[in-house]
Amino acid sequence: MTEVADPSHKKRKLQDGPELEIDISAPEPPSKKALRKAKKGKTTDGEAKDTEKDTEKPKTEKAESKDPEKRSEFGVWIGNLSFNTTKDDLRQFFIDGCSFDNDTITRVHMPKGPEKFGRPQNKGFAYVDFSTKKALEEAIALSEQLLTGRRVLIKNANSFEGRPEKTAEQANGAASAKPGHPPSRRIFVGNLSFDVTKESLEEHFARCGTVDNVHMATFQDTGKCKGYAWVEFEEIASAEAAVRGFVTEKEEDEEEEEESNDSSDSDEESKKPKKKVQKKSKYQRRIWVNQLLGRRMRMEFAEDAQTRYKKRFGKDGEGKKNGQPAITEEGAEPAEQQPRVRKQRRPSIDESRYSKETVQRLSGAIVEAQGKKVTFD
Structure with a gap:
């Protein structure tokens, strides 16, 4: 019988080459946590002490060279x-x-x-x-x-003689500025590219919140955007975020920390696997929504659709000024309608004063052919 070879007697062949030398006196390499802190700009205690020593000298030199300037009467x-x-x-x-x-x-x-x-x-x-x-x-x-x-x-410097007095509007500040529309769920978006579509607008503003409706002005022949649109959101907070131009989102950053064992522990404790503790730190990130297709959009609050409708077609709206009948509420007396002004018709042409050929040219009527052929020599 052939003897079975013991696997313990098998030896791996060592590769011929220089031996690996390890310097025991070399400093311990930084951990992953230390590298993350250094990347964020945080330094260890030893580095902070060194930097403090370096910065002490220039601080004292600046304090000695620069005397504080005080204001005088x-x-x-x-x-x-x-x-x-x-x-x-x-x-x-x-x-x-x-x-x-x-x-x-x-x-x-x-x-x-x-x-x-x-x-x-x-x-x-x-x-x-x-x-x-x-x-x-x-x-x-x-x-x-x-x-x-x-x-x-x-x-x-303490005398203000000769300066014009501020008016009440300038003192208030806000009164002199042109007032805008109050916050609403509907916003106006301008300076759009002609290649923008309703779908791209809705997808772009979906970061701010739920979009109810998008009304975009388009050209009649090509169907492309005219450069402005109205976007209506489900909540006023979403519209305010869109007008502000950015949305803040919270993100979590996970950090792993390794618990180092003391040198005084026994061999059995050192053989145990090291525990990993995860810590989550939250921070806010801004997502800008004020640009689309390389163009910075102009966004402001728009009038509510119902308010705009009342202004145009209400009792004292713009439609009444243009001669259109005003829409009144139920039970209210209709407003007095202005008499219609009839347009004067164009006076008819007196055919007795002109020949048939002239009448044909003036009226554009079709004259029956007489069967005569005109030639030019």
Whole structure:
């Protein structure tokens, strides 16, 4: 009998090559949790300490170099400045024209405007504060003087003389603006592409909520969109989200954490599988609905269909002004109808004054043929 070979005596052949060296003193590689935190911008305690040490020096240097500027009671407003004027130019202007020195100027505030050709510019005015009242009076006396080729206007910053008084509408703010329609379930959508269809509009606004009806204005010959439409939602909250231009959705982010075993545990405990704990963190994400087919839509609340119908065909609606009969409520007396104005007919042509040929040409009548042939030599 042949002896059965023991599987324990079988050995795997080792591949010829360099041996794998492991550095025990190397630091432990970061876990998945640490990598996720580093990706989100969070650093570990050791890294935070190193960054704090690095940032301590520049913070102290900035605090020493920059002294806090305080507003003074003696300040001036200077206008009609050139956009290229700097703070140093303003300081030099006051020092040359007045008797005080640079220490008397406590603050120079010059609002910055948009950059032009990569160069910073101011908004054409600035505020300068002084430490004494005498310096304030000397600075105001320099009004209408030339600074970088422009005659500047200098006034007391605390004096508002010469300004026009605000009207009641400007004080309220909202009264001067054109009022819009109140929030409703129906919105107007403009600036649409001609390739938009009802189905694409309904699918696009379905993110905001349930869409009840879509009424799109189309051309009679081609059936394409005219560039505007009305969308009616089931709830007002959905219409408000559509007019706002975006919808917020909550999403959950799952994180796995591994419980590390202590080095003091026994060998049996270390052999046990590590437990995994899942944590879910919620965050909000914006989904924009203000663009369709590469065009930014204009969306605003529209009048309710019933309100619009009453305005057009009601008792005092637009239809009554155009001569159409007004639709009244039940039991109400019908409004007085205006007499109809008949259109005057076109006067008939007096045939006795013209020949038959002329009458044919004027009236467009068909004349019986006489059987004569006309030739031209």
